[in-house]
Amino acid sequence: MxxxxxxxxxxxxxxxxxxxxxxxxxxxxxxxxxxxxxxxxxxxxxxxxxxxxxxxxxxxxxxxxxxxxxxxxxxxxxxxxxxxxxxxxxxxxxxxxxxxxxxxxxxxxxxxxxxxxxxxxxxxxxxxxxxxxxxxxxxxxxxxxxxxxxxxxxxxxxxxxxxxxxxxxxxxxxxxxxxxxxxxxxxxxxxxxxxxxxxxxxxxxxxxPLLPSLKGFTRMDTQMDIDDALSEVKMSKSKPEEAIFLIDDDNAIVKKIRGAYCPPREVETNPVMAIAKHIIFAQGKKRFVIERKPEHGGDIEVYSYDELENLYRNGSIHPLDLKNAVANELIKIIKPIRNLLQNEKDLWLDLEVISHSVTR
Ligand SMILES: Nc1ncnc2c1ncn2[C@@H]1O[C@H](COP(=O)(O)OP(=O)(O)OP(=O)(O)O)[C@@H](O)[C@H]1O
Ligand SMILES: N[C@@H](Cc1ccc(O)cc1)C(=O)O
CATH class of the missing domain: 3.40.50.620 (HUPs)
Structure with missing residues (x-):
C-alpha cells in the first residue's frame, strides 16, 4: 500500500x-x-x-x-x-x-x-x-x-x-x-x-465522531460548552434505553430504532441518520435498500451516504422507512458479533453479570 x-x-x-x-x-x-x-x-x-x-x-x-x-x-x-x-x-x-x-x-x-x-x-x-x-x-x-x-x-x-x-x-x-x-x-x-x-x-x-444517543438532541443543547454538550448527548452505556448494545437481539434493535428520535428532513440532530453515516457507510460505498410498498413509491436503493442524505433532506424518504432500513442493516452488522460472543459460554455469562452492574 x-x-x-x-x-x-x-x-x-x-x-x-x-x-x-x-x-x-x-x-x-x-x-x-x-x-x-x-x-x-x-x-x-x-x-x-x-x-x-x-x-x-x-x-x-x-x-x-x-x-x-x-x-x-x-x-x-x-x-x-x-x-x-x-x-x-x-x-x-x-x-x-x-x-x-x-x-x-x-x-x-x-x-x-x-x-x-x-x-x-x-x-x-x-x-x-x-x-x-x-x-x-x-x-x-x-x-x-x-x-x-x-x-x-x-x-x-x-x-x-x-x-x-x-x-x-x-x-x-x-x-x-x-x-x-x-x-x-x-x-x-x-x-x-x-x-x-x-x-x-x-x-x-x-x-x-461521537454517535448521539437515540434520544438525539435539540439545537438548544449546543449552546453549552462544546465538550460538555458532546458528552451529554453521546450514546452511552450508562443510558441503556438510549443505546444499542452489541449483544442486543434483533427484536431489541428494531424496537430501539423504532423509538429513536428521527425528525423528517432533518439530518444534523438525527441519530438514525448518524448511524447510517458513521456505522453503515463507515467502510465506504455499499448497497443500502429502503424497502417500501409499491403504493408508497416502491423500494429505493442508494450506494453512498451522500445519496441517502440528499433524499432524506428533500423529503423523499419517510422517517419510518428510514428506521426500518437502518434497523435491517444494523441487524446484519450486530448478529455476527453477538453470535461470536454468545458462543463463548463463560464470556457470555460474564457479560450478563456486567450488564446488570453498570454504575455510570
Ligand atoms: N457515543 C459514542 N460514539 C462514538 N465513540 C464513543 C461514544 N462513546 C464513547 N466513545 C469512544 O469510545 C472510546 C472508549 O470510551 P470509554 O471507555 O470512556 O467509553 P465511555 O465514554 O465511558 O462510554 P460510555 O459513555 O458508553 O460509558 C473513547 O475513544 C470514546 O471517545
Ligand atoms: N478516557 C478514556 C479511556 C482511556 C483511559 C486511558 C487511556 O490511556 C486512554 C483512554 C475514555 O473514557 O474513553
Missing amino acids: DVETRFSLIKRNTMEIVTEDELRKALEEGRKLRGYLGFEPSGISHIGWLIWMYKFKDLVDANVEMILFAATWHAWINDKLGGNMELIRAAAKHVARVLEAIGVNMSMVKVVYAEELVERVEYWEKVIRIAKHASLSRVKRALTIMGRKASEGELDFSKLIYPLMQVADIFQMDLDIALGGMDQRKAHMLARDVAEKLGYKKPIAIHT
Missing part, C-alpha cells in the same frame, strides 16, 4: 487528525508506526464504539502497529462497575473479541492492561513530570475525557490524577498515534503540549 492509500484509509470517517501533515510525514519516513486506543472496561460495547473500532481496523490495515489498551485502573478511579476490579477486568475481555468479529487481524494487535504500566516506577515518574507542566484548571477542564464535568474533580482527588495518567500512558507506550473519539481531545492536546518540554514523542491525534 502506498503512502497516499494508507493516508486516505486512516483519514476516512475521522473528525480531525492533529496534524495531517505530521501523519503524512510519518508515513513517508517509512518507519513502523505505533498507535493505540484506550477504553474503560466498564460495561458492554455499544454501537457508538463501532466507530473507533472501524478506525482501529483501518489503522491495522494501513500497517500501523496497534495496541488495544484496557484502562482498568482508570475505570476504577472513575467509579465504573461499582469499583469492582474483578468485574472491570472481566469487562475488558469481550472488546478484543468484538474487534475480531468485525474483521480486525488480531494477530497484529497487542492487548495491554493498565496493570502492566502502573507496576513500573518510571510510569509514576512520568505522571509527576506531566503534572509539573499542567495547571490545575487545565487538568479540571480535561475531566470531560472521563465523562465528567470540571466541577466533579472535587468528588475525590484520584479523579484529578486520571488525565495525567492518560497522558503518561501515551508516553509510557512510546506511541506515534493516539486514537479516540472527539471527547478524548483534551488528553491528546495536553500530551502534545507537554511532549516537547519533556522530551517525549509528540503523538499524532486521530479523533472519530
Whole structure:
C-alpha cells in the first residue's frame, strides 16, 4: 500500500487528525508506526464504539502497529462497575473479541492492561513530570475525557490524577498515534503540549465522531460548552434505553430504532441518520435498500451516504422507512458479533453479570 492509500484509509470517517501533515510525514519516513486506543472496561460495547473500532481496523490495515489498551485502573478511579476490579477486568475481555468479529487481524494487535504500566516506577515518574507542566484548571477542564464535568474533580482527588495518567500512558507506550473519539481531545492536546518540554514523542491525534444517543438532541443543547454538550448527548452505556448494545437481539434493535428520535428532513440532530453515516457507510460505498410498498413509491436503493442524505433532506424518504432500513442493516452488522460472543459460554455469562452492574 502506498503512502497516499494508507493516508486516505486512516483519514476516512475521522473528525480531525492533529496534524495531517505530521501523519503524512510519518508515513513517508517509512518507519513502523505505533498507535493505540484506550477504553474503560466498564460495561458492554455499544454501537457508538463501532466507530473507533472501524478506525482501529483501518489503522491495522494501513500497517500501523496497534495496541488495544484496557484502562482498568482508570475505570476504577472513575467509579465504573461499582469499583469492582474483578468485574472491570472481566469487562475488558469481550472488546478484543468484538474487534475480531468485525474483521480486525488480531494477530497484529497487542492487548495491554493498565496493570502492566502502573507496576513500573518510571510510569509514576512520568505522571509527576506531566503534572509539573499542567495547571490545575487545565487538568479540571480535561475531566470531560472521563465523562465528567470540571466541577466533579472535587468528588475525590484520584479523579484529578486520571488525565495525567492518560497522558503518561501515551508516553509510557512510546506511541506515534493516539486514537479516540472527539471527547478524548483534551488528553491528546495536553500530551502534545507537554511532549516537547519533556522530551517525549509528540503523538499524532486521530479523533472519530461521537454517535448521539437515540434520544438525539435539540439545537438548544449546543449552546453549552462544546465538550460538555458532546458528552451529554453521546450514546452511552450508562443510558441503556438510549443505546444499542452489541449483544442486543434483533427484536431489541428494531424496537430501539423504532423509538429513536428521527425528525423528517432533518439530518444534523438525527441519530438514525448518524448511524447510517458513521456505522453503515463507515467502510465506504455499499448497497443500502429502503424497502417500501409499491403504493408508497416502491423500494429505493442508494450506494453512498451522500445519496441517502440528499433524499432524506428533500423529503423523499419517510422517517419510518428510514428506521426500518437502518434497523435491517444494523441487524446484519450486530448478529455476527453477538453470535461470536454468545458462543463463548463463560464470556457470555460474564457479560450478563456486567450488564446488570453498570454504575455510570
Ligand atoms: N457515543 C459514542 N460514539 C462514538 N465513540 C464513543 C461514544 N462513546 C464513547 N466513545 C469512544 O469510545 C472510546 C472508549 O470510551 P470509554 O471507555 O470512556 O467509553 P465511555 O465514554 O465511558 O462510554 P460510555 O459513555 O458508553 O460509558 C473513547 O475513544 C470514546 O471517545
Ligand atoms: N478516557 C478514556 C479511556 C482511556 C483511559 C486511558 C487511556 O490511556 C486512554 C483512554 C475514555 O473514557 O474513553
